Amino acid sequence: MPSRLAILSLLAGIVAPASSALAASPQPPTPSSSGIGIRLVGVPADAGNGPLANSYIVDLLAPGTSIRRRIEITNNTGTTANVAVYPAAAGLRRGTFGFASGHSRNELSRWTSVSRGVLRLPPGARTFETVTIDVPKGATHGEHYAVIWAEVSAATPAGGGVTLVNRVGVRMYLSIGPGGAPPANFAIASLTAERAATGEPLVVAKIRNSGRRTLDISGALTLSKGPGGLRAGPFPVTPATALAPGDSARVIVLLDKRLPRGPWRAHMTLRSGPILRAAVATITFPRHVAVAKPAGSSRHLILGVLIFLVSLAVAALALLLSRARRAMIGRAA
Amino acid sequence: MRKYLLLASTFATLALAASLPASAADTPITFTLDAGALSISVPTASVPLGSSQVASASSHTFSGLLGTVTVTDDRGGTHAWVASVISTAFTGDAAQTAVAALNVHYVPGTITVSGVVATTPVTTNLTGVSPVVNGTSTGLAWASWNPTVSVVVPAGAAAGTYSATITHSVA
Numbered sequence: 001m002p003s004r005l006a007i008l009s010l011l012a013g014i015v016a017p018a019s020s021a022l023a024a025s026p027q028p029p030t031p032s033s034s035g036i037g038i039r040l041v042g043v044p045a046d047a048g049n050g051p052l053a054n055s056y057i058v059d060l061l062a063p064g065t066s067i068r069r070r071i072e073i074t075n076n077t078g079t080t081a082n083v084a085v086y087p088a089a090a091g092l093r094r095g096t097f098g099f100a101s102g103h104s105r106n107e108l109s110r111w112t113s114v115s116r117g118v119l120r121l122p123p124g125a126r127t128f129e130t131v132t133i134d135v136p137k138g139a140t141h142g143e144h145y146a147v148i149w150a151e152v153s154a155a156t157p158a159g160g161g162v163t164l165v166n167r168v169g170v171r172m173y174l175s176i177g178p179g180g181a182p183p184a185n186f187a188i189a190s191l192t193a194e195r196a197a198t199g200e201p202l203v204v205a206k207i208r209n210s211g212r213r214t215l216d217i218s219g220a221l222t223l224s225k226g227p228g229g230l231r232a233g234p235f236p237v238t239p240a241t242a243l244a245p246g247d248s249a250r251v252i253v254l255l256d257k258r259l260p261r262g263p264w265r266a267h268m269t270l271r272s273g274p275i276l277r278a279a280v281a282t283i284t285f286p287r288h289v290a291v292a293k294p295a296g297s298s299r300h301l302i303l304g305v306l307i308f309l310v311s312l313a314v315a316a317l318a319l320l321l322s323r324a325r326r327a328m329i330g331r332a333a
Numbered sequence: 334m335r336k337y338l339l340l341a342s343t344f345a346t347l348a349l350a351a352s353l354p355a356s357a358a359d360t361p362i363t364f365t366l367d368a369g370a371l372s373i374s375v376p377t378a379s380v381p382l383g384s385s386q387v388a389s390a391s392s393h394t395f396s397g398l399l400g401t402v403t404v405t406d407d408r409g410g411t412h413a414w415v416a417s418v419i420s421t422a423f424t425g426d427a428a429q430t431a432v433a434a435l436n437v438h439y440v441p442g443t444i445t446v447s448g449v450v451a452t453t454p455v456t457t458n459l460t461g462v463s464p465v466v467n468g469t470s471t472g473l474a475w476a477s478w479n480p481t482v483s484v485v486v487p488a489g490a491a492a493g494t495y496s497a498t499i500t501h502s503v504a
Contacts, residue, residue: 034403037370054368055408077375090504099502101419101462147504157379160426160494162482164376164399169504218411218469236450236469242413 036083037074038150038168041128051273052216057131057148057172063139069131071170073150075121083119083150085129087112090145090171092214095241095249097171099147108144108174111135139176143214143244146172173214184275185211186243191268193283201259201285205251205268207277209243217241219270221253226264237270261285369407369473371414373503376400382484396483403477404503406449406470416466417502420459423484425493432495434460436485439499441465441478448474462502 043054052058057069075081089106090099100106115130131148151167189206196202209215220234235253243249251270262284269278382395406412418439423432437459444451449468456463468476482499 034405035372035374037372037405037407039368039370039408051410055371055410055412072370074370074372076372079375081375096464096467097413097415097504098464099415099417099462099504102500147502149502149504152375154376154379157381157496160384160496161382162380162399163496163498164380165498165500166373166376166402167500167502168371168373168404169502170371171504216413218413236471 034076036081036150036152036166036168037072037076038148038170039072039074040170041070041072043069052173055170057133057170057174059133060175060177061133061135062178063135063176064137066132066134069133071129071131071148072126073119073121073129074126075123078123080123081121081152083121083152085114085117085119085148085150087114087131087146087148087172090147092143092145092242092244092247095243095247097145097242099169106144106146107140108133108146108172111139112146112148112172114148133172133174135174135176141176141178144172144174144176145214146174148172175213177212183211184213184215184273185209186215186217186270186272186275186277188268188270188277188279189248191266191279191281191283193262193264193266193285195286195288196254199257199288201255201257201261203253203255203266203268203283205270205279206248207241207243207251207270208248209245212245214245215243215272215275217243217249217251217270217272219251219268221266221268223259223264223266226262227260230260232259232264237268243272257288259285261287368409370405371408371412371503372403372405373501374401374403380482382482390488392488393486394483395486396481399480399482399499401477401479402501403475404449404466404468405475406468407473408470409472412470414468414470414503415464416468417462417464418456418459418480418499419462419502420482420499421497423486423495423497425491425495430491432484432486432490434458434497436487437497437499438483438485439463439465440481440483442481444476444478446474446476448472449476451476459499 040055040057059067061067073083073085086103087109088100089104089109090097112131112133119127121127147169149167149169151165153165154163156163186207186209189208191203191205194202194204203221207217219237222233224231226232235255237251237253241249241251263282265280266283267278267280269276380397380399382397385393404414404416406414420434420437422434425431435458439456439459441453444466449470452467454464454467456465466476466478
């Protein structure tokens with residue numbers, strides 16, 4: 001009956017398994033700047049903004065001023081690409097830089113304009129765009145975040161399915177203040193050993209951004225003086241953590257399950273631009289609580305024995321009661 | 334050749350003068366190398382997820398591979414990047430009820446990397462911009478994955494052709 005059945009189609013016409021439609025080789029060849037690229041060019045080499053300023057638009061501006069930056073957009077594909085270039089809102093929450101959807105706006109993206117919104121790039125072509133940030137007089141003090149996006153899209157399907165849009169961007173960390181570079185600083189509050197629920201040992205550093213600039217923290221951990229004089233590392237801190245002024249975060253290094261518990265001498269170095277902080281601690285990883293089968297099966301065994309004992313007691317009680325009743329009946333008769 | 338140049342860009346500004354003993358005769362030599370680009374592959378075609386005859390009494394899941402997404406990071410040095418995904422609702426061709434992005438799920442699958450430490454945060458659905466791959470690049474690096482997207486079409490959905498837009502954002 002047609003009303004009982006709904007014919008749903010995410011593709012009109014061709015019904016093809018998606019995997020065969022996308023028969024790509026499982027191991028992609030080493031890509032060398034494939035696709036659409038975006039980069040900052042001609043960054044003014046002024047002090048205070050740190051190495052981050054080579055890849056992101058990082059600056060301190062007073063209200064009522066403006067800056068210009070140049071970005072280069074490249075098409076490293078074999079076909080002509082239509083690229084949309086635009087600023088959109090972004091934010092920083094709990095150490096993670098997050099993007100707003102589509103063309104969503106915030107203060108910074110409203111102040112930002114690009115020279116051309118749409119580019120048509122032949123294969124292998126590159127072009128420059130000027131990004132202008134006009135900070136109004138009434139701009140809010142503090143850190144502002146946005147992204148300059150270069151966006152490409154597949155043609156809209158004629159009959160259902162998924163239209164794919166890919167975009168790549170340059171982050172913008174803009175600090176609005178009355179003048180003078182606000183100091184950047186951070187501190188490692190503690191360095192401890194923990195164990196993940198899945199059993200992997202973790203080294204956790206608690207860090208706090210005590211300065212007034214946004215930080216991008218990366219670093220490494222080295223373990224030494226372990227059991228039998230073992231050394232291990234350096235292990236990278238993953239992922240690199242973005243931290244807003246005043247915020248705290250946990251920087252985690254995930255290690256291999258087979259690593260001995262210790263004690264170890266843990267040496268962690270963390271860096272954000274020119275600021276380098278190190279912490280040293282003697283740590284021992286907590287014992288791996290075997291949550292899986294052994295504990296579970298012994299618990300089942302105990303439960304089984306308990307059930308058996310209870311049923312035995314019930315049976316004994318029933319037997320006693322029936323005997324008592326029989327004795328009473330016998331006495332009555 | 335280009336690789337070496339780009340590798341040099343790790344140190345975007347090398348002030349050689351700083352490492353030399355300062356004296357009046359010294360000429361400070363400074364040079365600036367621009368960092369390379371951050372790139373994302375270009376989607377070549379829209380992705381069909383198949384069609385199916387579904388009983389209106391039960392829900393049905395459509396799924397398929399979206400095609401390889403490659404992020405190339407030639408910026409040099411250590412850089413973090415985030416790849417996020419958002420989906421619109423799947424809308425039908427007539428005045429039909431749309432399948433909300435709440436019912437769209439994304440699994441990055443195996444991530445092939447070179448010079449990237451990648452982690453995959455847990456993503457429940459694609460209603461908001463959801464981070465799906467967190468990457469930390471060291472030097473010239475790339476990461477590549479072929480995600481699987483699945484759409485749960487609820488029971489009682491109207492027949493028709495549905496389409497949506499899925500956006501990858503990398504910065």
